[in-house]
Amino acid sequence: MYNIILVCEHGASTSAMVTKMRAAAEQLGEDCEINAYSYSKMDELIDSADIVLLGPQVRFKKKTFEQKYADKNVEFVLIDPVDFGTMNGEKVVKMALEHLKQ
């Protein structure tokens, strides 16, 4: 099972994305744990994460996280702003799975 973590400023708007992604994952028959948090909780989240998806509003944290958690073997991936704006959960979950199965 994959543990997919979404982060934004407060984990508010990404929570709506989580709902859409869970539904899409279920339809695809993929066993995923998907949750949203504030990026400030990253220290607590990183060890259990298989992949971290960043909302467009926290894109500026990507480089910092990649440097800070370089030894963790977790990929930080940006959510496309159009997919985020349209809440396209299916596209985002497919994108995450593609990265995870690489």
Place this chain on the structure above:
Amino acid sequence: MSIEEINNISFQIISYAGDGKCDCLEAVEEAKEGNFEQAEQLLAKAEESINKAHEVHTQLLVEEARNPGIQPTIMFVHASNHLAIAEWAIEDCRMKIDIYRLIKSK
């Protein structure tokens, strides 16, 4: 206008405004390195995104003017906050880039 419609507009605002804010922050990073041309390009891109967020936000204000009584959602309030931050970010980052330009020209 339904709650879902208002929230869909809110997500667009958050996405455009958030994307624009990040471009602003990256522009300052470029200016710090003396790459002023890249900084200006990023600011232009930020302005475009933030303008889009503003346009979507205005749509809802116009809709309310036409049909008073629309109930704002928590997500819309949150989106308005993102937009306000982005609008300030572009002004603030522009000033910071000017300061870097001044420092680097000395």
